[in-house]
Amino acid sequence: MSKIFVLGHKNPDTDSICSAISYAYLKNEIGMDVEPIRLGELNNETLYALEQFNFEHPRLVTRVSAEASQVILVDHNERQQSAEDINEVQVIEVIDHHRIANFETVDPLYFRAEPVGCTATILLKLFKENGVAVPANIAGLMLSAIISDSLLFKSPTCTQQDIHAARELAELAGVDAAEYGLAMLKAGADLSNKTLEDLMSLDSKEFEAGAHHFEVAQVNAIGVDDVISRQKELEVLMEQVITKKGLSLFLFVVTDILNNDSVGIVLGEQAGIVESAFKSSVVDNRVLLPGVVSRKKQIVPVITEALS
């Protein structure tokens, strides 16, 4: 029970995994004994990054309270996105770049959220503030996180700070950001070994808005046709999730990483809000979302507003 875990969100993306490993490294360097863990399966993009920079996979832990009494959250703060037993442990730190919601503590804590494109961008500041050098392989992981969250700097969530951090990290890691980044995104967009069930849970997050719960899944792809051709089978699975979780809306987004456009499949009793919210018609449960690549900035606030 004396362990301290560092963890990203459920259905972990590259930022959640790489930032957990990187922040755990920093913490251990300054004398705190922590272990980075993961709450779910690694996606192809993250696997690529870990392999490139020679890292072991963090351990999969589903019930954190069995081993730890304290945790550090990276890349999320909302409870429903965290470990299922998060209420049974003390959150001693949060490093994040998302909106704040469903988060409450009894005691003061270190909570550092900044409106930047990636947790790793904040971590680079923390390395500097603590006077700890970033080793080449950790720099590679942090660079991977920024490239992933910013879709190689093309997402509207990407800030100048992210670009500067990535430049610095690429130098430390000894890689070319553009070249490495495209290779990593392509590895992530390779959905050939994925079942529909995989696609559903690869990067899916649940949110609350007023009395409603909604979920937004997102997959990156090279061209959207491959996924859209399986829409009918996907809808069956989506309906199951809606029933199981009592969702008002489920939006499944396929983002073309080469064009930076998305297509959404929308179901649920509140699906009707999508048309006016995104000013785009829904045909056959499908909606075109031109220029939309960011769930956080271009999708979740729009749905939250429409449902509230």
Next chain:
Amino acid sequence: MSKIFVLGHKNPDTDSICSAISYAYLKNEIGMDVEPIRLGELNNETLYALEQFNFEHPRLVTRVSAEASQVILVDHNERQQSAEDINEVQVIEVIDHHRIANFETVDPLYFRAEPVGCTATILLKLFKENGVAVPANIAGLMLSAIISDSLLFKSPTCTQQDIHAARELAELAGVDAAEYGLAMLKAGADLSNKTLEDLMSLDSKEFEAGAHHFEVAQVNAIGVDDVISRQKELEVLMEQVITKKGLSLFLFVVTDILNNDSVGIVLGEQAGIVESAFKSSVVDNRVLLPGVVSRKKQIVPVITEALS
């Protein structure tokens, strides 16, 4: 509607006022147009600090949305401690050192909370991170905030970081921290011009725990007898607040700044929890709290736990 306000909590203490002024100074230096405001009357301690370092009183604004569409919160995050119309404006930043609760945003923001003794200690880091020098008079305000929140470094909330920051700020301000600090605390503990109504609202904060609301007021004094001798009249006012706000418990704490002990007067349907929570008997609605000086660290968590 284009203004951005910087504000501390209701019933402002020295940290809330001095940190609002200091952070507004920093923001203006880096090119943001902001105005520090206050949500309530200034106490004697804060008046002393503002006068010593030659500052105007920030403007009293009760409805922020009439003039601003965005605000920056310092020294608090819980909505019930903020402007009454806080839900009608966008919170773009929070700099705080309290627990996090009743706080939620639609968009990502800059949220910097650290488990240190005072907001001003975090502000000193932000001046450095932004490469802005702290002028002598602003340093004096920030020092005043740290001395106030830490009761001249004697509160258990005081950390090494607060002590180091205060040392640095005292030098910048050109004052002796111990000497100036005691004079400021004594000015604040002078209750001779205060009515009982003043004492009730000087530094009172409301909290939630489970289904319960409770309030903890705190006044600093030199010796507690003066206040305790007016207990019966005080209880009448406390009962009125309990009824008006639907509180389960109201704890009025008088803290002796020379001995660093407190005495509490407790009323409300849940008053019974105090005895076991603080392991001290309640006689005539009064409880001795030896060594207790910090509402945040020694009182609120104990009551929250007992009521939850």
